[in-house]
Amino acid sequence: MSRKMKAAVYVNKGKVVVREVPIPQIGQAEALIKVECAGICGTDLTIISGNHPRARPPLIIGHELSGEVVEIGEEKTEIKVGDKVTVRPLLSCGKCYACQMGWDHVCQYLRLLGIDVDGAFAEYVKAPLETIHKLPEGVSLDLAALTEPLAVAQHVITVSNLKIGDRVAVIGAGPIGMLVALLARKGGASKIIVSEVNEYRLELARHFGFTIIDASRIDPVSRVFELTNGMGADVVYEVSGTASGTLQMVDMVKIRGEIILVGVHEKPDPTNFTQATFKELVLRGSRVYMKIDYSRAIELLIPEQDNLRSLISHRFGLEKASKGLDLVRQRGKAMKILLKP
Numbered sequence: 194m195s196r197k198m199k200a201a202v203y204v205n206k207g208k209v210v211v212r213e214v215p216i217p218q219i220g221q222a223e224a225l226i227k228v229e230c231a232g233i234c235g236t237d238l239t240i241i242s243g244n245h246p247r248a249r250p251p252l253i254i255g256h257e258l259s260g261e262v263v264e265i266g267e268e269k270t271e272i273k274v275g276d277k278v279t280v281r282p283l284l285s286c287g288k289c290y291a292c293q294m295g296w297d298h299v300c301q302y303l304r305l306l307g308i309d310v311d312g313a314f315a316e317y318v319k320a321p322l323e324t325i326h327k328l329p330e331g332v333s334l335d336l337a338a339l340t341e342p343l344a345v346a347q348h349v350i351t352v353s354n355l356k357i358g359d360r361v362a363v364i365g366a367g368p369i370g371m372l373v374a375l376l377a378r379k380g381g382a383s384k385i386i387v388s389e390v391n392e393y394r395l396e397l398a399r400h401f402g403f404t405i406i407d408a409s410r411i412d413p414v415s416r417v418f419e420l421t422n423g424m425g426a427d428v429v430y431e432v433s434g435t436a437s438g439t440l441q442m443v444d445m446v447k448i449r450g451e452i453i454l455v456g457v458h459e460k461p462d463p464t465n466f467t468q469a470t471f472k473e474l475v476l477r478g479s480r481v482y483m484k485i486d487y488s489r490a491i492e493l494l495i496p497e498q499d500n501l502r503s504l505i506s507h508r509f510g511l512e513k514a515s516k517g518l519d520l521v522r523q524r525g526k527a528m529k530i531l532l533k534p
Protein backbone atom coordinates (compact mmCIF):
# COMPACT_ATOMS: atom_id res chain seq x y z
CA MET A 194 0.00 0.00 0.00
CA SER A 195 1.54 3.28 -0.97
CA ARG A 196 0.09 6.34 0.68
CA LYS A 197 -0.24 9.54 -1.33
CA MET A 198 0.42 13.21 -0.64
CA LYS A 199 0.22 16.51 -2.50
CA ALA A 200 3.45 18.01 -3.77
CA ALA A 201 4.58 20.89 -5.99
CA VAL A 202 6.66 19.16 -8.63
CA TYR A 203 9.04 20.86 -11.06
CA VAL A 204 8.10 18.91 -14.20
CA ASN A 205 9.90 20.79 -16.95
CA LYS A 206 11.42 24.17 -17.75
CA GLY A 207 9.28 26.94 -16.29
CA LYS A 208 6.64 24.55 -15.03
CA VAL A 209 5.63 23.50 -11.53
CA VAL A 210 2.47 21.47 -11.00
CA VAL A 211 0.77 20.36 -7.81
CA ARG A 212 -0.05 16.67 -7.99
CA GLU A 213 -0.41 13.48 -5.97
CA VAL A 214 2.77 11.54 -5.40
CA PRO A 215 3.68 8.69 -3.03
CA ILE A 216 4.68 9.70 0.51
CA PRO A 217 8.46 9.13 0.78
CA GLN A 218 9.60 5.82 2.29
CA ILE A 219 12.19 6.38 4.99
CA GLY A 220 15.38 4.43 5.55
CA GLN A 221 16.99 3.44 8.86
CA ALA A 222 18.80 6.74 9.40
CA GLU A 223 15.99 8.99 8.19
CA ALA A 224 12.81 10.57 9.48
CA LEU A 225 9.57 11.59 7.84
CA ILE A 226 8.48 15.15 8.54
CA LYS A 227 5.03 16.63 8.08
CA VAL A 228 5.80 19.99 6.51
CA GLU A 229 4.26 23.00 8.23
CA CYS A 230 6.02 25.80 6.29
CA ALA A 231 8.37 25.92 3.35
CA GLY A 232 10.07 29.10 2.11
CA ILE A 233 10.50 30.00 -1.54
CA CYS A 234 14.09 30.94 -2.38
CA GLY A 235 15.89 32.49 -5.37
CA THR A 236 17.52 29.11 -5.94
CA ASP A 237 14.07 27.63 -6.65
CA LEU A 238 13.72 30.10 -9.53
CA THR A 239 17.10 29.07 -10.93
CA ILE A 240 15.95 25.44 -10.78
CA ILE A 241 12.68 25.92 -12.62
CA SER A 242 14.29 28.17 -15.23
CA GLY A 243 16.40 25.12 -16.13
CA ASN A 244 19.63 26.97 -15.31
CA HIS A 245 20.62 25.05 -12.20
CA PRO A 246 23.73 22.96 -12.89
CA ARG A 247 22.39 19.89 -11.07
CA ALA A 248 18.61 19.97 -10.48
CA ARG A 249 16.69 17.80 -12.96
CA PRO A 250 12.93 17.24 -13.29
CA PRO A 251 10.79 15.65 -12.05
CA LEU A 252 11.70 17.10 -8.67
CA ILE A 253 9.87 18.31 -5.59
CA ILE A 254 11.66 21.58 -4.86
CA GLY A 255 11.96 23.44 -1.52
CA HIS A 256 14.86 23.41 0.95
CA GLU A 257 13.70 25.86 3.64
CA LEU A 258 11.27 24.16 5.98
CA SER A 259 9.76 23.59 9.37
CA GLY A 260 7.49 20.79 10.47
CA GLU A 261 6.77 17.91 12.82
CA VAL A 262 8.43 14.51 12.91
CA VAL A 263 5.84 11.79 12.21
CA GLU A 264 7.99 8.70 11.64
CA ILE A 265 11.56 7.71 12.48
CA GLY A 266 13.86 5.02 11.06
CA GLU A 267 15.50 2.44 13.26
CA GLU A 268 18.60 4.33 14.26
CA LYS A 269 18.90 5.50 17.86
CA THR A 270 18.39 9.25 17.93
CA GLU A 271 17.61 12.24 20.08
CA ILE A 272 14.85 13.18 17.66
CA LYS A 273 11.41 11.85 18.60
CA VAL A 274 8.06 11.53 16.87
CA GLY A 275 6.10 14.72 17.60
CA ASP A 276 9.17 16.95 17.75
CA LYS A 277 8.91 20.31 16.01
CA VAL A 278 11.94 20.59 13.76
CA THR A 279 13.76 22.26 10.94
CA VAL A 280 16.20 20.62 8.53
CA ARG A 281 19.72 21.60 7.50
CA PRO A 282 19.25 20.54 3.89
CA LEU A 283 22.84 19.55 3.07
CA LEU A 284 23.80 16.09 1.89
CA SER A 285 27.58 15.71 1.84
CA CYS A 286 29.63 12.72 0.70
CA GLY A 287 31.62 12.28 3.92
CA LYS A 288 34.72 11.18 2.00
CA CYS A 289 36.17 14.04 -0.05
CA TYR A 290 38.96 16.36 1.12
CA ALA A 291 36.50 19.01 2.42
CA CYS A 292 34.45 16.43 4.32
CA GLN A 293 37.59 14.91 5.85
CA MET A 294 38.61 18.38 7.01
CA GLY A 295 35.21 18.83 8.67
CA TRP A 296 34.03 21.34 6.07
CA ASP A 297 31.14 19.22 4.86
CA HIS A 298 29.19 22.36 3.85
CA VAL A 299 31.64 22.83 0.95
CA CYS A 300 31.79 19.12 0.11
CA GLN A 301 33.11 18.54 -3.38
CA TYR A 302 29.98 16.54 -4.14
CA LEU A 303 27.55 18.61 -2.05
CA ARG A 304 23.90 17.89 -2.74
CA LEU A 305 20.84 19.58 -1.27
CA LEU A 306 17.36 18.54 -0.30
CA GLY A 307 14.97 20.16 -2.79
CA ILE A 308 17.69 20.48 -5.45
CA ASP A 309 19.27 17.05 -5.90
CA VAL A 310 16.61 15.00 -4.10
CA ASP A 311 12.94 15.66 -3.36
CA GLY A 312 12.34 18.56 -0.99
CA ALA A 313 9.75 20.37 1.06
CA PHE A 314 7.06 21.78 -1.24
CA ALA A 315 4.95 18.82 -0.21
CA GLU A 316 2.86 17.54 2.67
CA TYR A 317 5.74 15.31 3.76
CA VAL A 318 9.48 15.26 3.28
CA LYS A 319 12.11 12.76 4.38
CA ALA A 320 15.50 13.81 5.69
CA PRO A 321 18.57 12.14 7.23
CA LEU A 322 18.32 12.17 11.04
CA GLU A 323 21.62 13.97 11.40
CA THR A 324 20.32 16.94 9.39
CA ILE A 325 17.28 17.42 11.62
CA HIS A 326 17.42 20.16 14.26
CA LYS A 327 14.90 20.20 17.09
CA LEU A 328 13.33 23.60 17.71
CA PRO A 329 13.20 25.17 21.14
CA GLU A 330 9.89 25.56 22.96
CA GLY A 331 7.87 28.58 21.81
CA VAL A 332 9.37 29.05 18.34
CA SER A 333 6.73 29.66 15.68
CA LEU A 334 6.94 27.22 12.80
CA ASP A 335 6.50 30.12 10.35
CA LEU A 336 9.67 31.75 11.61
CA ALA A 337 11.47 28.42 11.87
CA ALA A 338 11.16 28.10 8.08
CA LEU A 339 13.51 31.11 7.95
CA THR A 340 16.26 29.22 9.77
CA GLU A 341 17.91 28.30 6.47
CA PRO A 342 18.36 31.83 5.07
CA LEU A 343 19.23 33.07 8.56
CA ALA A 344 21.97 30.42 8.79
CA VAL A 345 23.32 31.61 5.44
CA ALA A 346 23.65 35.11 6.93
CA GLN A 347 25.10 33.72 10.15
CA HIS A 348 27.82 31.98 8.14
CA VAL A 349 28.51 35.15 6.11
CA ILE A 350 29.06 37.23 9.24
CA THR A 351 31.12 34.49 10.88
CA VAL A 352 33.56 34.13 7.97
CA SER A 353 33.89 37.89 7.53
CA ASN A 354 36.36 39.97 9.47
CA LEU A 355 33.68 42.32 10.78
CA LYS A 356 34.75 44.40 13.79
CA ILE A 357 32.89 46.61 16.22
CA GLY A 358 32.40 50.08 14.72
CA ASP A 359 32.84 48.93 11.12
CA ARG A 360 30.94 50.63 8.34
CA VAL A 361 29.66 47.96 6.01
CA ALA A 362 27.97 47.95 2.63
CA VAL A 363 25.48 45.31 1.53
CA ILE A 364 24.83 45.10 -2.21
CA GLY A 365 21.39 43.60 -2.83
CA ALA A 366 18.54 43.61 -0.30
CA GLY A 367 16.62 40.42 -0.95
CA PRO A 368 15.95 38.17 2.05
CA ILE A 369 19.61 37.12 2.36
CA GLY A 370 20.95 40.66 1.97
CA MET A 371 18.51 41.89 4.58
CA LEU A 372 19.48 39.13 7.03
CA VAL A 373 23.18 39.82 6.46
CA ALA A 374 22.54 43.50 7.23
CA LEU A 375 20.58 42.63 10.38
CA LEU A 376 23.29 40.29 11.66
CA ALA A 377 26.05 42.78 10.76
CA ARG A 378 24.31 45.20 13.08
CA LYS A 379 24.22 42.56 15.83
CA GLY A 380 27.89 41.91 15.08
CA GLY A 381 28.80 45.50 15.92
CA ALA A 382 28.71 47.40 12.61
CA SER A 383 28.12 51.08 13.34
CA LYS A 384 26.79 51.94 9.90
CA ILE A 385 25.03 49.59 7.52
CA ILE A 386 24.65 50.87 3.99
CA VAL A 387 22.25 48.90 1.83
CA SER A 388 22.31 49.35 -1.94
CA GLU A 389 19.31 48.08 -3.91
CA VAL A 390 17.25 48.99 -6.99
CA ASN A 391 13.84 47.67 -5.92
CA GLU A 392 11.63 50.22 -4.21
CA TYR A 393 9.78 47.78 -1.98
CA ARG A 394 13.03 46.28 -0.71
CA LEU A 395 14.49 49.75 -0.11
CA GLU A 396 11.46 50.66 1.95
CA LEU A 397 11.88 47.56 4.09
CA ALA A 398 15.60 48.30 4.53
CA ARG A 399 14.66 51.79 5.68
CA HIS A 400 12.16 50.28 8.12
CA PHE A 401 15.02 48.26 9.62
CA GLY A 402 16.97 51.48 10.11
CA PHE A 403 19.70 50.91 7.52
CA THR A 404 21.22 53.71 5.44
CA ILE A 405 19.80 53.05 2.00
CA ILE A 406 21.06 53.80 -1.50
CA ASP A 407 18.57 53.67 -4.32
CA ALA A 408 20.98 52.28 -6.90
CA SER A 409 18.48 52.89 -9.70
CA ARG A 410 19.07 56.63 -9.26
CA ILE A 411 22.31 57.17 -7.36
CA ASP A 412 25.81 55.86 -7.98
CA PRO A 413 26.36 53.51 -5.02
CA VAL A 414 30.16 53.86 -5.11
CA SER A 415 30.33 57.63 -4.69
CA ARG A 416 27.53 57.52 -2.10
CA VAL A 417 29.41 54.94 -0.01
CA PHE A 418 32.47 57.22 -0.07
CA GLU A 419 30.34 60.17 1.07
CA LEU A 420 28.90 58.11 3.89
CA THR A 421 32.31 56.90 5.09
CA ASN A 422 34.22 60.22 5.02
CA GLY A 423 35.98 59.27 1.80
CA MET A 424 37.34 56.02 3.16
CA GLY A 425 35.14 53.33 1.65
CA ALA A 426 33.36 50.47 3.43
CA ASP A 427 35.34 48.28 5.83
CA VAL A 428 33.49 45.20 4.60
CA VAL A 429 31.39 44.82 1.45
CA TYR A 430 28.89 41.97 1.25
CA GLU A 431 28.05 41.20 -2.41
CA VAL A 432 24.66 39.53 -2.17
CA SER A 433 23.10 40.69 -5.44
CA GLY A 434 24.73 38.16 -7.77
CA THR A 435 24.74 40.83 -10.48
CA ALA A 436 27.38 42.20 -12.86
CA SER A 437 26.99 45.70 -11.42
CA GLY A 438 27.59 44.25 -7.96
CA THR A 439 30.95 42.71 -8.91
CA LEU A 440 32.07 45.99 -10.49
CA GLN A 441 30.96 48.18 -7.58
CA MET A 442 32.29 46.00 -4.78
CA VAL A 443 35.99 46.55 -5.51
CA ASP A 444 35.45 50.30 -5.88
CA MET A 445 33.38 50.90 -2.73
CA VAL A 446 35.52 48.90 -0.31
CA LYS A 447 38.31 50.61 1.63
CA ILE A 448 42.05 50.03 1.09
CA ARG A 449 42.91 46.63 2.59
CA GLY A 450 39.19 46.05 3.07
CA GLU A 451 37.31 42.82 2.70
CA ILE A 452 34.70 41.62 0.22
CA ILE A 453 32.47 38.67 1.00
CA LEU A 454 30.91 37.03 -2.04
CA VAL A 455 27.49 35.66 -1.19
CA GLY A 456 25.30 36.10 -4.26
CA VAL A 457 25.38 33.31 -6.81
CA HIS A 458 26.40 34.59 -10.23
CA GLU A 459 24.83 32.38 -12.87
CA LYS A 460 27.57 33.40 -15.32
CA PRO A 461 31.10 34.79 -14.78
CA ASP A 462 30.71 38.52 -14.18
CA PRO A 463 33.62 40.94 -14.77
CA THR A 464 35.34 42.88 -12.02
CA ASN A 465 38.32 45.24 -11.78
CA PHE A 466 41.15 43.15 -10.40
CA THR A 467 43.57 46.07 -10.50
CA GLN A 468 41.58 47.54 -7.63
CA ALA A 469 41.94 44.25 -5.76
CA THR A 470 45.70 44.34 -6.30
CA PHE A 471 46.32 48.03 -5.63
CA LYS A 472 44.07 48.12 -2.56
CA GLU A 473 45.35 44.77 -1.25
CA LEU A 474 41.80 43.51 -0.91
CA VAL A 475 40.69 40.27 0.63
CA LEU A 476 38.02 38.48 -1.41
CA ARG A 477 36.32 35.59 0.23
CA GLY A 478 33.39 33.40 -0.70
CA SER A 479 30.69 32.21 1.67
CA ARG A 480 28.61 29.14 0.85
CA VAL A 481 25.61 27.88 2.82
CA TYR A 482 26.37 27.15 6.50
CA MET A 483 28.12 24.85 8.91
CA LYS A 484 26.19 22.90 11.53
CA ILE A 485 27.16 25.49 14.16
CA ASP A 486 25.67 28.29 12.02
CA TYR A 487 22.40 26.38 11.93
CA SER A 488 22.35 25.93 15.70
CA ARG A 489 23.11 29.62 16.21
CA ALA A 490 20.45 30.66 13.68
CA ILE A 491 17.91 28.60 15.63
CA GLU A 492 18.93 30.42 18.81
CA LEU A 493 18.25 33.73 17.04
CA LEU A 494 14.68 32.83 16.03
CA ILE A 495 13.13 34.13 19.24
CA PRO A 496 15.29 37.25 19.87
CA GLU A 497 14.99 38.24 16.19
CA GLN A 498 11.32 37.33 15.80
CA ASP A 499 10.04 40.85 15.07
CA ASN A 500 12.58 41.44 12.31
CA LEU A 501 12.04 37.97 10.85
CA ARG A 502 8.30 38.46 10.84
CA SER A 503 8.73 41.67 8.81
CA LEU A 504 10.52 39.66 6.14
CA ILE A 505 7.55 37.37 5.49
CA SER A 506 5.52 39.04 2.75
CA HIS A 507 3.10 36.26 1.79
CA ARG A 508 1.73 32.94 3.00
CA PHE A 509 0.12 30.60 0.48
CA GLY A 510 -1.27 27.09 0.40
CA LEU A 511 0.72 24.54 -1.58
CA GLU A 512 -1.63 24.81 -4.58
CA LYS A 513 -0.39 28.40 -5.06
CA ALA A 514 3.27 27.35 -5.36
CA SER A 515 3.46 28.59 -8.97
CA LYS A 516 1.95 31.93 -8.06
CA GLY A 517 4.45 32.29 -5.22
CA LEU A 518 7.35 31.51 -7.55
CA ASP A 519 6.06 34.11 -10.04
CA LEU A 520 5.84 36.73 -7.31
CA VAL A 521 9.41 36.08 -6.23
CA ARG A 522 10.56 36.30 -9.85
CA GLN A 523 8.83 39.67 -10.35
CA ARG A 524 10.46 40.91 -7.12
CA GLY A 525 7.96 43.82 -7.00
CA LYS A 526 6.42 43.40 -3.58
CA ALA A 527 7.65 40.01 -2.46
CA MET A 528 10.24 39.29 0.18
CA LYS A 529 10.03 35.86 1.81
CA ILE A 530 7.04 33.78 0.68
CA LEU A 531 6.00 30.80 2.78
CA LEU A 532 4.04 27.84 1.46
CA LYS A 533 1.89 26.05 4.01
CA PRO A 534 1.09 22.51 2.86
Ligand SMILES: [Zn+2]
Pocket residue numbers: 234235236256257341342
Ligand atom coordinates in the same frame (compact mmCIF):
# COMPACT_ATOMS: atom_id res chain seq x y z
ZN1 LIG B 1 17.36 29.10 0.12
Ligand SMILES: [Zn+2]
Pocket residue numbers: 285286287288289290291292293297300301302303
Ligand atom coordinates in the same frame (compact mmCIF):
# COMPACT_ATOMS: atom_id res chain seq x y z
ZN1 LIG C 1 32.46 15.46 0.59
